[in-house]
Amino acid sequence: MLVVKDLEVRYGDINVIHGISFDIDEGESVAIIGANGAGKTTLLRTLMGLHLEFQGTILLDGEDIGRLPAWERSGRGLAMVPEGRRVFPDLTVEENLAIGAYSRTDRQEIEKSMKEVYTLFPILDQRKRQVSKTLSGGEQQMLAIGRAFMANPRLLLVDEVSTGLMPIFVDKVFDALSELNRRGVSILLVEQNARKSLSTMSRGYVLETGRISLEGSSEELRSNPEVQRAYLGI
């Protein structure tokens, strides 16, 4: 579904990602783990179209989407749960979800998705008329996931969902992601929390200062001594 070939990304004069290649199949859930500063957020921003200074190819269903602006990529089935949640602070919960469905036109289906989000996260239903900056961090993270779900994406890009959340919320958020994946949404997750991501996603890559150093199924990575030492703290 998504194929990335020899991707090099720059921020001004600094090379952040030095030629990486990876792919995600339809319905797969893939984790990219790595330390702070490994280039994970930059990678996701580039895939979404928010950062355009790069070389290499990004293929979605065999078509090069590298030059498309973000809003057109959204129309092709990409959606994002951005780093730091980035819910629209002065919009209500309901309006945030409506923005999620902005690329869609099927009114009844949108209604249905909205109900599903409220079933997945009942707290959002209770708070739907509230301005979203008044939500707690965990609630905002649920809203960010709900908003992305509203886009009815085929591939969901998820950036550091566990950061700054209480452990109980971390579990909740990862459960929601597995649920989305069960419903057929492919997921690309970048995370510092390697333990949690390797137990939820099926396959993984290790990104180290802009290069992929390891790849494999989640079990393989979990039993790899390198990964255990550096990321799992075993």
Next chain:
Amino acid sequence: MLWQQLANGATMGMIYALITLGLTMVYGVLRILHISHAGIFAFGGYIAVAASRVSQNLALVVAAAMLGCGIMGVLMQKWLYRPLLAESKVVSLIASIGMFIFMEDLFRLMAGPYVLPLPVLAPLGLDRFETAHITGNQLVVLIASIALLIVAWFLINRTRLGLAWRATEQDFETASAFGINIDRAVASNFFLGSAVAGAAGVLVGFYYNSVYPTMGSVPAYKAMAIAVMGGLGNVWGTVIASLILGLVETFLVTSPLAFILPRDSIAFVALILVLLFRPHGLFGRR
């Protein structure tokens, strides 16, 4: 006398609100102080003068000015502000002031340095209506501006397009990641803001029966003061601050204080006070 003063003040206030609305909308989306907005306001007056040769119907003339000014606003955003977006905000501020001066002189060159009359008629014969409290023309201006403000409020708060504007204003990157075409959102925002300024230009021209090249000079900076008082980007704050200013100005010119405080200075004295004591605006939130 009191009622007349109230009518005068409220009429001025609603006109201020129309001019400031566009300014505050543009600030919301681009964080630019759009001084040449007042040039677009005057442009509305001139379109009305030209259109009045074809039709004297105020509603048609307002519609023509709104369309012309809306297009003008979109062009200005495309060719003046967009190329400067990556620069510091001071650059677009200077460009905007330059554009405003250029427009004033362009009006002077094209239509002459005269005060032109604006011979348009109010609908339903309202211009012949008159009571001791309010004139027909005031009624027309009040009704038209309230209607425009309500339409603008509805567009901003109750439509899909308005939702896109508000999302773009708060976080344009995330908005674009969810399918909002940022270029189009900004352009349509400029269109509406400029169209409303154009309508204000016609209404002022109609109310005073005069259109002249520098008619935007005082509104340019006064609208800035009102926008800050109302809290930049806050529509209702803008309307209330405009009404307060219109009323205070009207009552003050007939009081003994007018001797030391001329009419046009009030907005700026208020601006200084607001910046000193409530920098987020009278109704602004942190």
